[in-house]
Amino acid sequence: MFGLETLDVLIGLMTVYFMFGIACTAIVEAISAWASIRSQNLETALKELFSGDLAPGQPFITKFFEHPLIQSLSKGENGRPSYIPPDLVARVVEALIVGRAATATLAAGVQLLPDTVDKNRIKGILETLVTQTGNDAARFRYAVAKQFDAVMDRASGWYKRRMQTTTLIVAAVLVLSGNIDSINLSTLLASNPDTRAKLVAIAHEKVTNELALRDKAKGDSVQQAEEKVKIAETKYDSAVSELQSAGFTLGWKEYPHDFIGWLTKVAGLLVTIFAVSLGGPFWFDILQRVMQVRSTGPKPSPVGK
Template structure:
């Protein structure tokens, strides 16, 4: 089997990975919202950046979160925001510093912070910023925002490492419960032209639907609440069930109907499941982008004949 047939097998596998990847991504996002991973991650990053005191026995980070601009982004009275625009961070820091100075200047405000740069970290940071920006308020806010962005780049790495383990666990549960064996799926696709053709059609339909949903998502906030995450899981579950039913209608089979009979079958099954777990853990967006590119490559080649249509007799 060469050429277009091989490409169609890959498209079929990618469609399966995409279907399960969407469900995996939605569940991980929900877990992140339910456990407040994003807000806790942001708090940890800010504590590192704003370590120190604004006044004697008054932590800078505590007053930062108590500021009205930050409170307006928080969830509830005691909630913490999971995202803060960098420009807001600059404005709040300026407000806190200037508010502590009788002269109402940045330089005086920073100098009024307790302790020294050695024992009060935030004072040392802000002294450097004031010196570099020459006490200019606009440049000061921009410099603080830039420093915040640098810290958040590191925090993004922390968040990815935290969710990576969760993603693998969710992917494993989805794959193992559904017995989604990549080797078995590839074998079925390779030996059944009708299944391949149906899978290609499903891939195109799935991509079109996902593109429409992506356009709607672009108009929504990235700050996902617990309720929004729950709604997303509900929607993803319905789409997942519908997609799995469509995949099964092509001739693919999911679920456990029996166990392997010998060592080699066990090894093959384990390999097939592990490949799927890794693939699904890459997420729906990865397979959406990959499937789009592969479908574009396929569209440039000759279209295969309809396997359900009888061959035309030669005269």
């Protein structure tokens, strides 16, 4: 029985991490949508790739975003897409180059790109690709798409690092505002069978229902951003109400009275912040596996009997 009680304490902690983790994930996604972080990241990557001019006084990146095929992916005349397929990037680059050459060949179009004092980086890149592909249009488009993929791999790293910082900040705000101390939670779960049983029931419900609730809002439009904010609010309110119904007291109603107490409190809060920052999907997968392990063991007695 001791083993099952210990497992239920772990399930209880994982359930808390999961509920606040999905709230944290939803809030971060809402922030990303409102701030257009993905589209900004894409634009930054393209500016690095397309550094230089298509014509004197005409930055290559500006003409790229003004192309009708790219405009069709953007919201509004000055909007920026959050994702562009690599093959579309290649077709637009080819159209911009060939459109500058009377002979309508890739090599001629690249040669017409201006030379600048600081060197036109995009001209150097395209000259290399034209040479490597033997001035073949299909091979050229493939090479441009591969180069774009390489740049976006780096951009994905920038995006992840940026969002990791945002996630830690959001997790810290959630945990500190609710005083969600892992050490205190463990003590309460270990000493209170009713609370353990309620959280195990909540965990079972979450594992059963969460898959149907995933990925309901995607994209970066204002309407989708508003939907993500609503989802974030719903998930946070749900986490708070379910924990309170299980017997947890959230908030700062009592404070430690000595150094050891504060040290324990800080340690418990830091553990929770790190756990919540891992996100809802991480804890869903772990919780799902642990619940499967628990289901193979003896069933606990009903609460209150």
